[in-house]
Amino acid sequence: MQRQVGLDGVSAGYANRAVLDQLTLHIPAFTATAVVGPNGSGKSTLLGVIAGVIRTTAGEVEHRTDRRPAFVTQRSRAADMLPLTVRDAVAMGRWGHRGLCRRLSRRDREVVEGSMERLGIGSLARRQLGELSGGQRQRALVAQGLAQEADLLLLDEPTTGLDATAQRLIADVLAEVTREGVTVVQATHDLGAARAAGHLLVLQEGRLWGEGDPGEVLTGDAIERIWQLPHRV
Numbered sequence: 001m002q003r004q005v006g007l008d009g010v011s012a013g014y015a016n017r018a019v020l021d022q023l024t025l026h027i028p029a030f031t032a033t034a035v036v037g038p039n040g041s042g043k044s045t046l047l048g049v050i051a052g053v054i055r056t057t058a059g060e061v062e063h064r065t066d067r068r069p070a071f072v073t074q075r076s077r078a079a080d081m082l083p084l085t086v087r088d089a090v091a092m093g094r095w096g097h098r099g100l101c102r103r104l105s106r107r108d109r110e111v112v113e114g115s116m117e118r119l120g121i122g123s124l125a126r127r128q129l130g131e132l133s134g135g136q137r138q139r140a141l142v143a144q145g146l147a148q149e150a151d152l153l154l155l156d157e158p159t160t161g162l163d164a165t166a167q168r169l170i171a172d173v174l175a176e177v178t179r180e181g182v183t184v185v186q187a188t189h190d191l192g193a194a195r196a197a198g199h200l201l202v203l204q205e206g207r208l209w210g211e212g213d214p215g216e217v218l219t220g221d222a223i224e225r226i227w228q229l230p231h232r233v
Ligand SMILES: Nc1ncnc2c1ncn2[C@@H]1O[C@H](COP(=O)(O)OP(=O)(O)OP(=O)(O)O)[C@@H](O)[C@H]1O
Pocket: 014, 015, 017, 019, 037, 038, 039, 040, 041, 042, 043, 044, 045, 046, 187
């Protein structure tokens, strides 16, 4: 099995807060990995470390390739403030390919239109990002991630707060891009999505609680212990 990313003894956090504590784990290549754990367990921080936007304080992060990962963060309030259409926002995914100031090439435009179509937002292309519903905006951000054509796609809770149709659409698109050879990593609270992944990482208080095949890791007993649910009688 090839590794897309390997972490060895990685610690990381924020100015006054240590979050990840000596994490050693790997992300298998060409597979969908789900990252689960209670609120505050460090899922977003882990994605930020893998994306290279949060610096480590200890340990090593190794990537299989030099390509920049695509990182779809939770609904971006910053993007909402900008006067951007959906098409502009998705086209921002091409900046890494063409630079900030160059015009979009024909291929860039095809990728942008194709990414919007895959997320079912072609008809929203001219709408302002800031005036979309939460679910529509989330689809636009996933389309922006796809438009980057990265070999590693990181998504922070891409389906939280979405209706069942939008959840299914995003899950299907992520399964499809995984089959096309992209390595997908998503942080999620949706245990159904976690079970459908090829690989699972479970975090608890900044440490790795478990990893491996989701069906083997996510037993009823494990769920009760990780989320500290009372035992059912
Ligand atoms: N920008 C920040 N500055 C300081 N502390 C932060 C920052 N972002 C997150 N934290 C803290 O780091 C810890 C881990 O947060 P993180 O967002 O990684 O957890 P999470 O597992 O993604 O949580 P959730 O499920 O609620 O999204 C929490 O204690 C949080 O308060």
